[in-house]
Amino acid sequence: MKKAPNRVPPRSAGFTLLELLVTVSVLALIVGIGVPSFQDIIRRNRLTEQTNGLLSALALARSEATKRSGIVTVCPANDPEAPTACADDADWTANGLIVFSDNIGDRGTLDSDEDNPETNDVVVLHLAPASTQNITISTDRGMVSYDRDGALAQGTPSMEFALVPEGCRGDDGGRVVQLTTTGRARSQKSDCNGD
Template sequence: MGQKGFTAIELLFVVAITGILLAIAVPSFSDLIARQRIAGAASDLSSDLMLARMEASRRGGRVSVCASTDGATCGAASAWSTGWLVFVDTDGDGAHAVAEPIIKARAVETSSLQISEAAASASVSFQGTGRLNAARTWTVCVAGQTGRVLNARLTGAVTGYRTAAVCP
């Protein structure tokens, strides 16, 4: 007569091996998730900057991108980590007024992301030619990971690369 099922020793052995494999895999999976969040946020910011440039060229007028905490108004320079607005900047002040149409509002989905602008500026504006009013650099990172840097040049081109240093 053959054996049916598993013995308790065999079951404990399988559970122990599974536990060891999970202990090895979970930290690297967490790193993967953090890297993907960084890449996603950098991609979102880059694409929204390109949207602003395209809209400025298409409309022949100024379009700005500003840090925003609520998706309706511009916030302080430290607010890039919560989200940003792309809007038609009819008065050219870099701040969203009620009468200025919002092209896109973006909220950052996770609080672990840190997005900062090197010049501590709360907004950037594209002129009707697609050029920037000033070059800007953003750093997107999660503590303990290498982040991404986005450079927006005066020509309006946006480039990105990984940082060499680990984020604080």
């Protein structure tokens, strides 16, 4: 009598339930760690972008004041589409920023005489759009004016801008832009209170 050979059933191609559960668990762990870190990176990049935009507007105003030998002002716009003056409050976030030649009339107002072809004054030198990054820019003043030497106009004391993102947490979640009486601006990390 012949014995039938032992046949091993063929192994199916695929994953076992245990292999699938281990793979899904590892993937869930990686996503759980990676997503919050990625959100922090996005928040920091948006904060850096907003800080650089403010620093650029301040640098432009200082440069133009020395180039034009006159007063140049940076302030929050009263209207994002057609600014005619600085905003009445010190909200530097809502309507964007304007940089303009401010030699004639009331400080902080775009006077019609300032668009004078003889002196090459241009009313609006720069209009930065309102922030869509959910970052609050706050300071205690409604405008910054530079004189022809590039310093803050008429003995204006030094000032600070606090930039704080929505949902800020931690000791280095915000930024502070410091502006000296000589007109120099610099940025540094701050806590979520702007300190």
